[in-house]
Amino acid sequence: MAFVLGIMGSPRREGNTELLLSAFLEGVRRNGLQVRKLYVAEQGIAPCMGCRYCEREGFCKLSDGMDDVYRLLRRADLVVLATPIFFYGTPAQTKALIDRVQALWSRKYRLGLQDPKAPWRKGFLLAVGATKGKNLFAGVELTAKYFFDSLGASFEGTLGFRQVDKPGDIAMHPTALEEARARGRELSGGLSRRRRVLFLCRENARRSQMAEALLQRYAGDRFDADSAGEEPAPEIDPLTMRVMAEKGMDLAYRRPKGAGEVLGQGPFDLLVRMGCEVSCPAVSALQQEEWDLEDPAGGSPEAFQRVRDEIENRVKDLISRFGK
Ligand SMILES: Cc1cc2nc3c(=O)[nH]c(=O)nc-3n(C[C@H](O)[C@H](O)[C@H](O)COP(=O)(O)O)c2cc1C
Known part of the structure; x- marks a missing residue:
């Protein structure tokens, strides 16, 4: 059955990021698809040491909470990365997950192997930040682009909301949750018709x-x-x-x-x-x-x-x- 993975990239449960991700996944569920929300900060993922083991062997040398994440990423038909902006990037826990995807990068670019779902798997970015600068999401968008490429997913776009800071701010936004629900439904629609x-x-x-x-x-x-x-x-x-x-x-x-x-x-x-x-x-x-x-x-x-x-x-x- 089609499977959608939601990566909850904020260390804060039930904050703005999670509310936005939940709305997106609600839209997905309306198409009858299976979803899983992954709490990155509770997953116990150590950062990449850049040891190059994966470039030779195709697997990460470390064994921890990331073991399950590799399997979930490969099972997913659609991956949605939801993150707050921390110093123009993602929180460190989420960056650790992204860096560990280097093992999948190595399988693709060093070993020349293609994940069978890669030709059509989709990736989408949800982001929230406190300020209103034009470039607020530029850093995470660039990171997301290469993250999705490494795991074999086309980057379908970003839904980002500025001036979202205090707990619950996102729920006060006039359209944010409805937009996320609609994007979730729209992006997963094709998967449910197969x-x-x-x-x-x-x-x-x-x-x-x-x-x-x-x-x-x-x-x-x-x-x-x-x-x-x-x-x-x-x-x-x-x-x-x-x-x-x-x-x-x-x-x-x-x-x-x-x-x-x-x-x-x-x-x-x-x-x-x-x-x-x-x-x-x-x-x-x-x-x-x-x-x-x-x-x-x-x-x-x-x-x-x-x-x-x-x-x-x-x-x-x-x-x-x-x-x-
Ligand atoms: C360590 C840290 C760094 C932050 N850096 C930025 C930043 O560079 N730009 C910004 O607009 N907001 C920044 N913020 C604010 C968060 O993006 C904002 O509060 C967001 O709504 C938090 O989402 P959450 O409720 O899901 O945790 C930062 C917050 C923290 C805790």
Whole structure:
């Protein structure tokens, strides 16, 4: 199901930033999408040390509250960064999160990998500040531009309000909350109109993960692709990661899901079963089809490549059959 991440960048709960972000997310919820508000200052994110580990390995050497944030950022279809202006920048806690996105920058620009959702994921900036200077939001806008680029999102714009200082000031503004609600609704509207496709296999570690990523990569703006397995494996098969990376596709931060996690998210427009012979759980779907695919589990890299290429052809065919 489409997922929207709201980054609450003020250390102050229920202040101006949070009120503005809540209004935006309320607009998103009206489209029936899943949302999550992330309280950055409570997440325990250490600042980047600039050690360059991520440039070599593609992952951050530190392990802390940012581990979850990488997964949430990669899951999100729309990311909204909400921040107060602190000395023409973001609060330090939020800047720590932004700097740690260097690991995603490295995956993109050093390792040449593309997140399958990157071609259509959107990013938006909400900002509040006390003064009324023309350049009040210039600093955070520049930071946001490169933040969104690194996580694979197009920067869709800023909604900033000046002369907002004391707690509750934003609620006194004649239009601010309504504007935020309207932007949330408008920016997430397209996501809610996509056809929903679920790929189901046994472990959600190979075939269904490939299919989900390929559909997202080629037509994620028109299809909301998800995948799950009857008996989810602890992690995605490293050979799946490898053969997808050969095609430039980055499956990092994804994990296998059990069918139970997606059951309640129906009805899907299309359920594609691939090798869950015994007891595919009852998923509510308007249409179903069975893809008869070789199971590459335990096989050679060449077997994984064969299956990947077969799935790629079938995904392209699916797009042409249902894409109108
Ligand atoms: C450390 C700090 C630095 C600030 N720097 C600026 C600034 O450079 N320009 C500005 O207009 N407001 C500045 N402000 C004011 C905040 O942007 C303003 O109070 C905002 O409404 C706070 O949002 P919140 O209620 O979500 O915390 C600063 C506030 C703090 C605490």
